[in-house]
Amino acid sequence: MIPGVDGFMYPxxxxxxxxxxxxLYPYITGLVAGAFxxxxxxxxxxxxAVRPTYRLALLTALAFLLVAPLPLQLHLxxxxxxxxxxLTPHTSSAMAMFGFVYLWYLTVVLLLEIWLEYRAEIVQxxxxxxxxxxxxxxxxxxxxxxxxxxxxxxxxxxxYAVTVxxxxxxxxxxxxxxxxxxxxxxxxxxxxxxxxxxFLFSAMVSGIAAVMVLYVVxxxxxxxxxxxxxxxxxxxxxxxxxxxxxxxxxxxxVHRTYESDESFRSLDFxxxxxxxxSQVILQIFLGTLVPLLLLAxxxxxxxxxxxxxxxxxxxxxxxxxxxxxxxWNVVIGGQLFSKSFLGYTTYKMALGTRExxxxxxxxxxxxxxxxxxxxxxxxxxxEGKAHEA
Amino acid sequence: xxxxxxxxxxxxxxxxxxxxxxxxxxxxxxAIVPKAFGQYGHYRPGALDLVRQHPxxxxxxDACLMCHxxxxxxxxxxxxAHVACEACHGPLAQHADDPSAHVPKLPxxxxxxxxxxxxxxxxxxxxxQVITAEHSGGAACNDCHKPHNPHL
Numbered sequence: 001m002i003p004g005v006d007g008f009m010y011p012x013x014x015x016x017x018x019x020x021x022x023x024l025y026p027y028i029t030g031l032v033a034g035a036f037x038x039x040x041x042x043x044x045x046x047x048x049a050v051r052p053t054y055r056l057a058l059l060t061a062l063a064f065l066l067v068a069p070l071p072l073q074l075h076l077x078x079x080x081x082x083x084x085x086x087l088t089p090h091t092s093s094a095m096a097m098f099g100f101v102y103l104w105y106l107t108v109v110l111l112l113e114i115w116l117e118y119r120a121e122i123v124q125x126x127x128x129x130x131x132x133x134x135x136x137x138x139x140x141x142x143x144x145x146x147x148x149x150x151x152x153x154x155x156x157x158x159x160y161a162v163t164v165x166x167x168x169x170x171x172x173x174x175x176x177x178x179x180x181x182x183x184x185x186x187x188x189x190x191x192x193x194x195x196x197x198x199f200l201f202s203a204m205v206s207g208i209a210a211v212m213v214l215y216v217v218x219x220x221x222x223x224x225x226x227x228x229x230x231x232x233x234x235x236x237x238x239x240x241x242x243x244x245x246x247x248x249x250x251x252x253x254v255h256r257t258y259e260s261d262e263s264f265r266s267l268d269f270x271x272x273x274x275x276x277x278s279q280v281i282l283q284i285f286l287g288t289l290v291p292l293l294l295l296a297x298x299x300x301x302x303x304x305x306x307x308x309x310x311x312x313x314x315x316x317x318x319x320x321x322x323x324x325x326x327x328w329n330v331v332i333g334g335q336l337f338s339k340s341f342l343g344y345t346t347y348k349m350a351l352g353t354r355e356x357x358x359x360x361x362x363x364x365x366x367x368x369x370x371x372x373x374x375x376x377x378x379x380x381x382x383e384g385k386a387h388e389a
Numbered sequence: 390x391x392x393x394x395x396x397x398x399x400x401x402x403x404x405x406x407x408x409x410x411x412x413x414x415x416x417x418x419x420a421i422v423p424k425a426f427g428q429y430g431h432y433r434p435g436a437l438d439l440v441r442q443h444p445x446x447x448x449x450x451d452a453c454l455m456c457h458x459x460x461x462x463x464x465x466x467x468x469x470a471h472v473a474c475e476a477c478h479g480p481l482a483q484h485a486d487d488p489s490a491h492v493p494k495l496p497x498x499x500x501x502x503x504x505x506x507x508x509x510x511x512x513x514x515x516x517x518q519v520i521t522a523e524h525s526g527g528a529a530c531n532d533c534h535k536p537h538n539p540h541l
Contacts, residue, residue, distance in 0.1 A: 087418050090431050109411075112403055119399075142406060144399030151396040158400060275419055340511065 007343030016335045016347050019355040020328075021071035024363055026177045026199065027327045029068045031367075033174035033200070034207010035061040036110070036166060038373050041237060043163040049233035055380030056218070057211045058114050063371035071363055074354060095176055105173045109166040115140070116159040118148045118378050136377065174203040181330060188263035189334040194252045201245035206323035208238045213316040214371075216309065222381070228305055234300075235312045239295035242319070246288055249326075266341035274336050274344055279329045287322015291315035447475050448485035456488070460537050467538030468517075476502055477536070502530040 005014055039057035041047040073079040087104075089096040115122075123145050126137035175196040182195025211236045219226045256264060271279055294315040298308060332347050350356035425434045453474040454461045464470060475481055483491040508518040525533070534540070 010511065086414070087422050088426060088431070107407060115403060142399070142402035144402055146399050148395065148396060150392065151399060154397045154400065342510075 003347065005343065008340050008342065009338045009343040009345055013335075013338050013343075014345050016345070018331055018335060019075065020332075020349055020357065020360045021075050021355050021363070023324070023327045023331045024071040024360055025068065025207070026174075026181075026203075026331070027324050028064050028071070028364075028367065029177050030174055030199065030203030030323065030327070031207045031210050032061045032065045032068060032105075032164075032208075033170040033203040035064070035206065035211050036170040036207070037204050038208045038234065039113075040163050040167050040170075043160060044167065047233060047237075048239075049229045052227045052230045052382060053211055053215050053234065055117060055378075055382065056215055057207075057378055058110070058117065058322075059371060059374045059378065060211050060214055060367075062110050062114060063367040064376055065110060067367045068368055069102065070366070071360075074137050074359060074363070078369065094176075094183060097181065098176055101169075101172055101176050105166075107163060109169045113159055113162045113166060114378070115142075116155045116162065119155055120152060121378065123147045128259070133377075151270075165366075168320050171200055175200045177203075181334070184334075186339070187334050188194055189267055189337070190330065192252060192256075194248060194255075198245070198252060201241060201248055202323050202326055204241045205238065205245050205319055208234060208241060209316040209319040209323075212238065212312065213320065215386065216313055216316075218375075224381070226309065228308070231309070231312060235295055235298060235308075235315070238315070238319070239292070239299060242288075242295065246292060249288075263341055266337050270333065270337050270344060274287030274346070275329055275333050277326050279333065283322050283325040283329055287318055287325050290346060291318045291322065294318075305388050309359070433530050445482045446480035448480075448482040450474060452485040453481075463535065463537040467535075467540060469537060469539060498531050498536070502534075502536075 002009075002014055035057045039054050039061065040048065042050045042054045073082060076082055085096045085099045091097070091098070119141075122137055122140045124147075126134065126141045129137055168210070178196035178199025179198070181190040182192055184190045189299070212231070215234070216226060216231065256267070291314070294311045297303075298311060303311065335345075336347065337344050352358050423433045423435060426432070426435045429437075450473050457474070460474075464472075464474075477496050478493060479496070481491075481493050484493050503521045506518050506521075508520045512518055530536075
């Protein structure tokens with residue numbers, strides 16, 4: 001017997017091909033899409049209360065988007081060949097098409113929106129900063145120093161249009177990640193048309209939670225009072241999105257249970273054994289029900305400010321862990337059972353190898369480092385001008 | 390109108406940057422992608438020539454039958470009729486080219502037979518399979534079975 005293998009596995013199923021890095025890829029992409037949707041709340045849906053997090057959300061989205069393809073690159077044997085996906089894309093390759101979705105989202109949506117939003121500051125800083133930092137700002141002005149009120153109004157209009165285009169683009173970006181899994185028809189754990197939409201809503205949940213946590217932590221670090229109206233509003237939208245996400249996941253579960261196709265018994269057994277900890281305890285109980293209760297309690301009762309903050313932060317942190325567990329259960333769970341439905345394998349995560357735990361941790365920390373650089377370069381803090389725009 | 394142009398002129402700049410990036414990309418693409426790419430399918434036709442340059446390893450069934458008449462007849466009469474010679478004997482193009490210079494070794498029976506006939510739940514029930522450790526009491530398969538026509 002092979003250690004870690006129970007029952008019958010086909011030879012190519014014993015060792016998992018997609019590692020923790022492939023768990024990280026949808027997780028990070030989801031944070032991007034979610035953060036952008038939160039930003040669009042202010043810009044398009046005119047939820048003025050979340051204005052203090054608008055820029056923070058955009059920078060978070062950019063920091064994570066820049067890192068999103070890296071887990072995939074590290075997974076490839078020949079990362080340099082991935083560029084060929086752009087040179088000679090095959091229309092039947094879901095991953096090749098994702099490359100274009102990614103580039104569209106990065107250049108046409110996110111970079112453009114950040115540029116338009118920050119243009120006034122960039123021009124001012126370009127004129128007042130010396131040294132290498134000043135060069136960066138002068139480069140970022142793209143040679144235009146026109147920040148007259150009329151030019152800024154024009155920026156605002158175009159920025160609005162970019163956000164309007166950005167919302168379906170963000171949906172496309174993360175819905176597409178779900179599609180990549182949902183379209184694997186050979187794998188019953190993945191193959192469902194609900195996958196893109198479940199991924200999308202869980203992305204929105206994780207992204208909103210990430211920006212909420214980042215906002216509170218940054219305010220604490222800067223010793224600046226937290227705008228509770230903003231925090232309450234974010235928590236409310238997090239709750240709404242989470243209810244939809246939870247409903248969709250339960251719909252998927254009910255549908256699978258009622259349909260009970262030939263894979264059901266095997267998958268059900270897997271959930272009750274190998275995935276019990278990560279799926280039932282971490283994802284459903286700690287990562288979904290507890291934060292949902294915390295957020296719902298705040299919709300029903302009025303708690304004092306300090307307790308609200310603690311509840312939101314607990315809920316946010318649990319959501320981030322829970323959504324990571326969800327990605328884990330999809331990616332790793334989908335490879336633990338045999339196509340014969342008669343056996344199960346184990347995922348043994350290495351530590352310091354190319355696809356081990358250590359690179360995964362470093363890759364997850366990288367967006368935060370980029371975020372710090374971006375915040376240093378383009379400060380998102382807008383105290384005192386919260387409702388000016 | 391002129392003011393409108395003046396106040397929106399800066400918007401041309403990111404568009405120009407994007408266009409420049411696109412032009413650079415297309416230039417790289419034109420330079421890198423082989424001219425005939427896609428002629429026969431989604432690949433480089435030159436790859437076919439590279440593949441053709443690989444040394445031929447397998448002689449093919451017909452080459453074996455030209456000389457090994459007895460084995461061919463025995464094999465054709467038994468259950469191994471559809472197993473190609475080189476599936477067990479290995480690639481022997483060099484032997485076919487010059488039989489005396491390259492004398493092939495006989496396959497190692499202890500491992501060869503069990504590759505197909507070791508019992509495994511995934512195999513069809515009507516496929517002959519045994520637990521080799523228990524089946525022969527340590528005797529080699531070809532002590533009892535003739536490999537070319539494996540009846541007892």
